[in-house]
Amino acid sequence: MAVIPRNLVRRAEQLRIFGEDRLVAVIRTAITEDALVTARAVASAGVRLIEITMTIPDADEAIAALSEELPDRVIGAGTVLSRAQAEAAMLAGARFLVSPCMLPELVEVARAHDGMSMLGTLTPTEIVQAARAGSDFIKIFPVQPVGGPAYVRGITRALRDLPLVATGNIELSEIRAYFDAGCVGFGISTPMTRPDLIATGDVDGVTRVASAFLSATRRAGAAGN
Numbered sequence: 001m002a003v004i005p006r007n008l009v010r011r012a013e014q015l016r017i018f019g020e021d022r023l024v025a026v027i028r029t030a031i032t033e034d035a036l037v038t039a040r041a042v043a044s045a046g047v048r049l050i051e052i053t054m055t056i057p058d059a060d061e062a063i064a065a066l067s068e069e070l071p072d073r074v075i076g077a078g079t080v081l082s083r084a085q086a087e088a089a090m091l092a093g094a095r096f097l098v099s100p101c102m103l104p105e106l107v108e109v110a111r112a113h114d115g116m117s118m119l120g121t122l123t124p125t126e127i128v129q130a131a132r133a134g135s136d137f138i139k140i141f142p143v144q145p146v147g148g149p150a151y152v153r154g155i156t157r158a159l160r161d162l163p164l165v166a167t168g169n170i171e172l173s174e175i176r177a178y179f180d181a182g183c184v185g186f187g188i189s190t191p192m193t194r195p196d197l198i199a200t201g202d203v204d205g206v207t208r209v210a211s212a213f214l215s216a217t218r219r220a221g222a223a224g225n
Contacts, residue, residue, distance in 0.1 A: 019219075104133035
């Protein structure tokens with residue numbers, strides 16, 4: 001399903017927004033409607049970059065619907081595993097692409113649509129490969145099982161000035177440690193998107209949690225709405 005977003009946020013603007021907010025809300029649900037409800041909740045908190053993972057049923061349709069419904073937010077596609085999947089997501093209205101893997105072709109697709117890219121890496125070799133491929137940001141995944149902030153700190157001792165993004169189930173209390181270790185931002189799922197609250201209908205609760213995360217990551221004085 002192809003749509004033309006009402007507000008076509010170009011790559012340069014996406015980079016600026018991430019530089020200010022330093023946060024992507026990663027939405028991964030088993031039910032499509034829950035993804036839509038969660039996206040609305042985090043958008044109400046002021047989160048501007050919202051990732052819909054391709055593991056969600058009818059993910060392309062969800063991206064299309066949210067691109068139309070939330071023109072002042074930037075909707076992206078996550079857990080993208082192939083060029084074909086990337087192209088389909090961008091045609092549905094996604095403006096940025098995120099992968100758990102080191103797939104250089106995603107950078108090509110994102111640039112072709114004037115969108116942002118974030119390749120997935122874990123090892124120093126993969127991180128350097130992602131940088132050479134032109135990935136706008138470099139996702140460290142999964143970061144918690146390999147040491148969290150301590151692992152990032154070890155990486156940045158050798159690989160300096162790379163745009164590393166910590167992703168996954170990162171808690172609010174861990175934000176400062178990841179910044180201190182050298183991360184430039186975050187992709188945060190369950191601790192912020194709170195499927196437990198969505199399941200009980202506490203949408204306002206999700207908005208409050210997302211607001212707290214955004215306050216912790218956003219640069220002082222950054223503009224947002």
